Amino acid sequence: MSRNAYIVGTGHKVPDGVLTNADLEKIVDTTDEWITTRTGIKERRKTDDDTATSDLVAVAVEKAMKDAGWKPEDVQGIIVGTVTPDYCFPSTAALVADRLGLGTVPAYDFEAGCTAFIYGLVQAKAFIESGMMDRIIVVGADCLTKITNWNDRTSCILFGDGAGAVAVSSEGPGGRLGGWHWGSDGSLGKHLIQPGGGARRPASHETVDLIEHTIHMDGSRIFKHAVRAMRDSCMKALEKDGTEKKDVDLLISHQANLRIIDATARALELKPEQVYINIQKYGNTSAASIPMALDEAMRDGTISTPNTVVLAAFGAGLTWGGMILHWDE
Numbered sequence: 001m002s003r004n005a006y007i008v009g010t011g012h013k014v015p016d017g018v019l020t021n022a023d024l025e026k027i028v029d030t031t032d033e034w035i036t037t038r039t040g041i042k043e044r045r046k047t048d049d050d051t052a053t054s055d056l057v058a059v060a061v062e063k064a065m066k067d068a069g070w071k072p073e074d075v076q077g078i079i080v081g082t083v084t085p086d087y088c089f090p091s092t093a094a095l096v097a098d099r100l101g102l103g104t105v106p107a108y109d110f111e112a113g114c115t116a117f118i119y120g121l122v123q124a125k126a127f128i129e130s131g132m133m134d135r136i137i138v139v140g141a142d143c144l145t146k147i148t149n150w151n152d153r154t155s156c157i158l159f160g161d162g163a164g165a166v167a168v169s170s171e172g173p174g175g176r177l178g179g180w181h182w183g184s185d186g187s188l189g190k191h192l193i194q195p196g197g198g199a200r201r202p203a204s205h206e207t208v209d210l211i212e213h214t215i216h217m218d219g220s221r222i223f224k225h226a227v228r229a230m231r232d233s234c235m236k237a238l239e240k241d242g243t244e245k246k247d248v249d250l251l252i253s254h255q256a257n258l259r260i261i262d263a264t265a266r267a268l269e270l271k272p273e274q275v276y277i278n279i280q281k282y283g284n285t286s287a288a289s290i291p292m293a294l295d296e297a298m299r300d301g302t303i304s305t306p307n308t309v310v311l312a313a314f315g316a317g318l319t320w321g322g323m324i325l326h327w328d329e
């Protein structure tokens with residue numbers, strides 16, 4: 001009998017600190033009106049100096065495990081998609097596994113920018129459907145405010161911090177992981193990059209002086225690519241799933257820009273109430289945005305049974321991806 005993978009628990013965590021558009025007006029030459037109309041963002045959450053990605057991840061994972069009814073010994077692995085790990089190494093996943101008493105389970109981080117959560121779900125699906133694992137935690141988490149250039153008004157207004165986690169099991173009921181699509185194009189990588197701190201440009205006084213340890217982004221180029229990549233990912237994932245556009249109940253897209261989300265919704269011919277949007281509260285939380293929105297949509301009753309949900313994302317790499325989730329009767 002063929003095996004399936006199901007999301008059986010969700011959780012998320014954002015820091016308490018709120019940074020509003022009015023706060024940003026005091027830092028850079030911008031306005032609430034510009035940010036709201038160009039991005040849909042009203043406020044975002046920002047970690048304090050003592051809080052790092054693993055602190056948010058640990059809470060999100062605890063909540064997802066509680067939601068799934070899992071004890072630490074039930075977890076067979078944890079994977080964390082992030083571009084802002086606490087350290088280059090050890091991995092955030094290993095730190096959290098230790099903190100939550102998950103024992104010696106496999107634990108690793110992986111990087112696919114804002115698409116990381118979908119990449120993580122594809123990995124979990126493969127592990128579970130192949131019989132390699134029965135229960136795994138998948139996390140998307142980032143603290144982009146830690147690598148934001150607060151003098152760059154074209155990017156600093158976009159980002160917020162957060163973590164979202166799901167418990168994925170071989171046993172339902174839950175959100176069955178269906179058709180998917182994932183891809184990348186490294187030739188465009190330079191348009192969304194943190195140039196300093198890696199093996200190419202190790203940290204030095206020069207890399208600090210040149211502000212290379214923050215996000216460098218060509219926003220309008222990314223924007224155009226994002227619209228096309230998200231639309232294509234959705235269509236290819238639907239095709240692989242054997243599902244038609246008219247049977248989609250809800251879109252949960254990466255929350256990067258309201259105009260990008262709207263374009264994806266138009267491609268799927270969805271009504272406004274079929275599109276989950278929380279960008280106004282959190283901004284772009286990178287890898288965390290989809291699992292955070294998924295958790296909120298589960299808890300506020302937006303997702304019910306039966307439901308077919310489309311996930312779609314794009315991000316640094318450049319990367320993109322889509323996945324169909326089914327809450328079957």
Ligand code: ACO
Binds near residue numbers: 034114153220
């Ligand atoms: N406030 C006021 N004016 C601004 C601001 C600001 N914060 N930022 C830019 N402007 C100005 C520009 O200087 C420009 O002025 P000009 O016409 O006089 O030259 C004008 O507004 C228009 O600028 P554009 O860059 O064309 O604005 P656009 O409509 O493209 O919006 C934005 C910019 C919001 C960045 C958009 O391009 C976008 O969302 N891109 C996608 C970004 C993204 O999601 N990246 C993923 C990153 S995260 C990850 O993967 C880790």
